[in-house]
Amino acid sequence: DGGITQSPKYLFRKEGQNVTLSCEQNLNHDAMYWYRQDPGQGLRLIYYSQIVNDFQKGDIAEGYSVSREKKESFPLTVTSAQKNPTAFYLCASSMFGQTPMDYTFGSGTRLTVV
Amino acid sequence: SQELEQSPQSLIVQEGKNLTINCTSSKTLYGLYWYKQKYGEGLIFLMMLQKGGEEKSHEKITAKLDEKKQQSSLHITASQPSHAGIYLCGADGTGNQFYFGTGTSLTVIP
Numbered sequence: 360d361g362g363i364t365q366s367p368k369y370l371f372r373k374e375g376q377n378v379t380l381s382c383e384q385n386l387n388h389d390a391m392y393w394y395r396q397d398p399g400q401g402l403r404l405i406y407y408s409q410i411v412n413d414f415q416k417g418d419i420a421e422g423y424s425v426s427r428e429k430k431e432s433f434p435l436t437v438t439s440a441q442k443n444p445t446a447f448y449l450c451a452s453s454m455f456g457q458t459p460m461d462y463t464f465g466s467g468t469r470l471t472v473v
Numbered sequence: 474s475q476e477l478e479q480s481p482q483s484l485i486v487q488e489g490k491n492l493t494i495n496c497t498s499s500k501t502l503y504g505l506y507w508y509k510q511k512y513g514e515g516l517i518f519l520m521m522l523q524k525g526g527e528e529k530s531h532e533k534i535t536a537k538l539d540e541k542k543q544q545s546s547l548h549i550t551a552s553q554p555s556h557a558g559i560y561l562c563g564a565d566g567t568g569n570q571f572y573f574g575t576g577t578s579l580t581v582i583p
Contacts, residue, residue: 464515
């Protein structure tokens, strides 16, 4: 079955360390997105990519980096520059030009800094 | 950037009660989406509204976009524990960006 997979589900990081969250889709979707969700809040866009080897900053890109070397994969690195990285991270994908009602969401990664 | 404010931020209701969640935009809405999120999971699309005054229903959930297209409401009739979760509105922004609301956490007590 096609879908979007995020791993790991839970991740612990020591302060000052970089950590990479995985997002893989086998839906042949062109676009992929990373969102951050803080407790009791909505989703905020970190980065998005509409095509391989290209990506754009969202509203809260500082302290994060991404790559899109393959259509299926859009890993997110939370760098040590991100001052408050503890949050729930959601990845999504869609075909180019699709409306958000057609977005497919992963099940998320909960990152905790210890 | 587009701002979507939801109210209330959290809601605790007794099973069987009706409830309403609001989503207010800082700009005119050209497409308003409602999603439900189970705690710690991805989002499930509920419905989309585009026209001012438009109202859509799915099972016991009704969403409406006001005439001025800057506010939407989501109404749940006779709430059930299965309705519990986080409800998020979303809207198209400029460029290819899509914005989510601040979210409403719903708890339904059996």
